[in-house]
Structure formats: C-alpha cells, structure tokens
Amino acid sequence: MKKAVSIPENYAVAVHRSDTCEFARLLGMEVTGIEDGCVRVAMSTSGVKNAHGTTHGGAIFAIADHAFGIAANMDGVDQIAISAHIRYFSVPAADTLEAVARRVSETERTSVFSVDVYSGDRLVASFEGVGFKIGVPARKE
Template sequence: MSHPEQNSPAATQESQALAERIGQWLARMPFAQHLGIRFEGAAPGFGRCAMTIADEHLNMVGIAHGGVVFALADTTFGVACNSDGRVAVALSAHIAFHAPTRVGETLIAEAHRVSQSRHTGHYRVDVTNAEGRAIAQFTGVAYRREDAVEKWMEEAGPQQSE
C-alpha cells in the first residue's frame, strides 16, 4: 500500500483486476465446487458469491444445514481477504442465523473489509436470499501471511485448469 501510484487510475485498475483473478481462482477450490458455490465478483476488500440450495445441503428438518450457510460466507470472506494478493487465513468467525432456507432458494453472500492492520483484518459478510431477506450475518478475523496468493495460483495452475 506504499506505492505513490497506488491510487492512480492505472493502479486502481490493476488492483481491481488482481482481486477478480484471485476471486475466480479461489471459487474453484475443491470444497467450493463440491457445494456449488459460484463466484460473482471481487474488488480490493470485497467479495460476492452465490449458491443454490440443493437436496444434499439439507438437514433433518428440511432446511439448509448451518454448515452450508457458513461455508458460503467463509468462502466469500476468503475472496475478500485475499483480494489484495497476500494469503490470508481465518483465525475465527462468528455467525448468527436469521432465517431458514429451503431447496431451490439462492443465497447471496457479500463480504466487506471493515478494518485491516499489517497482520490482521476484520470482515463482515451478509448472507441474503434472492429477495434480499437476511439469512445470516458472519464476522471473520483474518491473519495475513507473508506469501503471495499468485505464487499459489502459479503452482496450482495446471491442476486447476479445466
């Protein structure tokens, strides 16, 4: 964040392109694919993902398992907290469940950075259904490692290509 050109239009465009490239790559991770999570957008400090609830996501009373909603929120948190190119991992997370979700409903998660220091970051993720009803609110604390996301993208590259 120390380059003088950081806020020039070129730097902004570059940061934006990096965030999208990372977000797209992250959303291809095995567990996100296993759940059917779709990448819908990223920007520095921001991420958006969606998924549609299917039969395999249900619990015994016919609603989406809390772990499904958490996994969507956590993945979107990952898109946002890795968006500036440094690997970030979750230290802890809190989730409040507001309303149940049924088969066929689409869930949308939006993650926003609330604050960031050199080694840590705080994020808020709102999960809603397609009508905008509040489904869950997630708060995540990230630890920022020193390694670059792009290093992992290069290494994983060939395996990830379709």
Template sequence: MIPNPHPAHDPAAIADRITAFNQSEFAQLLRMEITEADDGYARVIMNCGQKKNPHGVAHGGAIFALADQAFGIAANCAGTDRVAVSVHIQYIAPATGDLVAIAERVADNGRCSTFRVMVYEGERTIAQFDGVAFRVSPGTE
C-alpha cells in the first residue's frame, strides 16, 4: 500500500477554512464555491454568467480569480498560513459556461510551495495557473 503523502488533518478545521473562503466577499461576488479541499488540493467551481467580456466569453479576470481562489484554499486549508509571492496564468481557450479549477501542490521545500491550477469547462482546458506560496511564520505578518 502506498502511504498517503498528505497526513490526516482536523476535518473540522478544514471545514472552517473552506467556509471562511466561501463566505469571503469576493468569492460571494463572483459566486465561486469550493467543493473539495485538503492540504495541497482544492476544487472550486464558478459559472461564467454575468462575468463575460465584450466578446461574450468569460473575462480573463474572472478566470484568474477562480484559479487564485483554488490556489489560496489549497495552500491554506490545513492550518498553515501561506501567501502568494508569484503567479502566472496562461489562457488557452475561451469559456462561456461552468468552470472548474483544480489546484494541486506540485513542490514544497518547507518554506515555499508551488501549485498548479488547471481550469476546465467540461473536458476542455481553459487556463493553466502556476503559483508560488510562501509559508508565513507566526509573528512575521
């Protein structure tokens, strides 16, 4: 049996973080919803309705916000506070419907973690977002 690379965390604490992220003003404004999250992983959904640019497709800022929300909860849901220090997004295709962002930690050196977030509309890849998060030590804010 392969050991779980992410040790079990307090489910109640994770649920509290998910609730806090879901209830943030910005998440509510864009109607984003975290449907799954654990240390280093998240799945966030958002509909493109009322978030379109003049071309009738999802605004790049809305797609970026969705990917950033997934990055943020994946980096922070297990009790470790991390802040973004660098992000990059590549837009691959336009979207008009329901979007899903899936974030996964791909590297961690103890101080910095790297995450990849893929944004999909159904099976179609819409964007790839890469982010680096810095672990914040208590009292260094």
C-alpha cells in the first residue's frame, strides 16, 4: 500500500506526528494525501475482521477518528476530540479503507470535522468529530 505521497511542507509536522503514532502503525494507517482542505488516510482491512468476516466497526471508527485528528491538528494548534459520532452504511467491498476528513466549521475554541469512509467507490460510514483547541488560552473578560 505504500506509495510516494506529496505532502505540502506546512503540513509535514502534523503528518509526521500521525504517521509515527503507535496506534496508526499498529493498524497500518497512512496519510495518502492532503489537498483542497481534505486529509486522506488509507488502511488495509486485512487482520481487522469481526466474527461475521467483515471489517470490524471499530477499525472503521479508528480510521475515521485518525483522519479527523490529523485534519484538526494541521494548523499548529493542538486539538483533542470532545465528541464523535459515526453512522455505518455498508460493509467494505474492497481490501482497503480510505477516510476523507474536511473541516465543517470552526470557532475560537472548537472545530467540527466531517469524515467519509470509503471502500473503493462505496461509502461505508460517515463520521462527525468535534475538536477542542487545547493550545488556545482562555479569553479573559
């Protein structure tokens, strides 16, 4: 699955942090692109099957959450998730998953991201994550 990926220089630190994350390494997740405000992350479904022989929902959630985390932390302000919701639509049809994360809205302290998870051309799940900016000092009134 490894291929040469061109990452804009201003996002290199965030991508390196995500690519060296223990959990991402355990599941074989990798950033495959950053373009037009979207972060793309791919992962093989090998080794993450459930008792029914399909991709485990936890693996689908994990790639969506990872893509959300990368997208939320690309601008140099540390963010953590304070809420996440996922809807599953279908079982994966291919041997890989791809999560595509994009910012939906942002305030001084929070942000909302939408992540679609695909297997080939099939939409497998839709995820929404809310990030809290821990690197922003509280405003004094």
